[in-house]
Amino acid sequence: MCLFIETICYERGCFQRIELHNERFNRTRQQFFGLQIPLQLELFLSVPADLKDKTVKCTVTYGADIIRIDYNIYQIRPVNSLQMVVDDSIDYAFKYADRTKLNSLFNLRHQSDDILIIKSGLITDTSYANVIFKKDDKWYSPQNPLLKGTQIGRYFREGRVTPALLCPSDLPLFSEARIVNAMISIENSPVIHIENIKDFFRDIYK
Structure with a gap:
């Protein structure tokens, strides 16, 4: 079942x-x-x-x-770095109890605290949260996350976060990233400096 x-x-x-x-x-x-x-x-x-x-x-x-x-x-797990991983077939539009695929991707994080999943060339989510990016004083988040959480949905409706199509090459435009989910708000999220999102500098500037 x-x-x-x-x-x-x-x-x-x-x-x-x-x-x-x-x-x-x-x-x-x-x-x-x-x-x-x-x-x-x-x-x-x-x-x-x-x-x-x-x-x-x-x-x-x-x-x-x-x-x-x-x-x-609940205590927030420290997340200060992300490893980008690519999976074009992952489907988590509903909050399934079976997290086998997500856990397999999480195991590819190497030395990072969590992963940032890239699907069809676009940034989606981490292994357990939506992700937001700061540019100047505004926040942006992937328009098509794997799972649209209740917290990010509220931020979209309130206008605190703007949905956008984001790809890895956009990351240098931002100063920091944070994660949000049912348990984590913008205010209490750990800060992830953009340079701590692994692989994108190597891939963009090589």
Whole structure:
């Protein structure tokens, strides 16, 4: 059976962007299982009492029904460098529980902290987050990510981040990169200096 996950941030006593998670959760259930009646995830979520003053990563694993919900204290993993990898066939338009392909690409990172996936000549995502790039005082992010996360979707709607078609040769135009996902905002993301995105200088300037 095909399984999916929904990762929800619990912070400051509430579930962040729960309406966007509900939208993706129910869209996936309809697409793969033909289920028309929407469910509200917040009715199934209950953070343990000893975690209520923490930042908690709530992971919902589901198919046609919710299989399990895990609650874990969250700390941002340091990511200060990226290794570009190319995969023109990868498909992660839905948040699949099976991350075998992503994990295989992650293993190609060499000495870098994470990967930056290039598909059909365009920049997409890291192994677990959307990526944004800063030019002057504006932020840009790939127009066609592998998975459009709830956080980047919110930034697009608010106008804080502009979607754009970005290829590796565009990277010298930017001063820094950051990662965003359900657990990581622009403000608390680690900073990735452009020169720490491996291979692009070698490929562009050789």
